[in-house]
Amino acid sequence: MNIAVLALQGAFREHVSMLKQMGVEAHEARLPEDLARADGLIIPGGESTTIGKLARAYNLIEPIRQMARAGKPVWGTCAGMIVLAKDIGPEPPHVAVMDVKVQRNAFGRQVDSFEADLDVPALGPPPPFHAIFIRAPLIESVGAGIEVLAQLDDGTIVAARQGNLLVTSFHPELTRDPRFHRLFLDRLA
Ligand code: GLN
Secondary structure (H helix, E strand, O other), X not given: OEEEEEOOOOOHHHHHHHHHHOOOEEEEEOOHHHHHOOOEEEEOOOOHHHHHHHHHHOOOHHHHHHHHHOOOOEEEEOHHHHHHEEEEOOEOOOOXXXXXXXXXXXXXXXXXEEEXXXXXXXXXXXXXXXXXXXXXXXXXXXXXXXXXXXEOXXXXXXXXXXXXXXXXXXXXXXXXXXXXXXXXXXXXX
């Protein structure tokens, strides 16, 4: 088993080190061949416009799409979620495989970054998951067949799953809590 972490821009090192701490083999992916040898993929947080632009330049969009369609686990955190979403508002979408509509930088300037304790039934019993949001997108609406995994107290959707695809508005790789990484890895055959 080997997990690729898209390493074009953003918080990819943190994902690699979390996976390694969990005893999982992980490598940084920058080229299509790095994806070809991977059993799963994480697209990190960062700046989605930059990640999308670089992914196009390096011919990674179609290989990522194929991994998603082949049923391999693919997880987007924050900007990674934007990269996977089918609808990102006024801009053209990037990989466009996840049936969600997201809104970028949705929490406004005053609350650029915040933390929240989330109840996530899919992770099993408490404690809640301590989620870190940084200029985060929110999930405005979800298509049929999408499982909502976590919401803020006001109902805002911040984590969802569609079969092998997982998206989170927040950054589990910046915590010491491996439960979302475990949930992602659980999809491996
Ligand atoms: N604001 C970034 C974007 O729109 C996402 C922020 C993040 O990944 N922490 O791409």
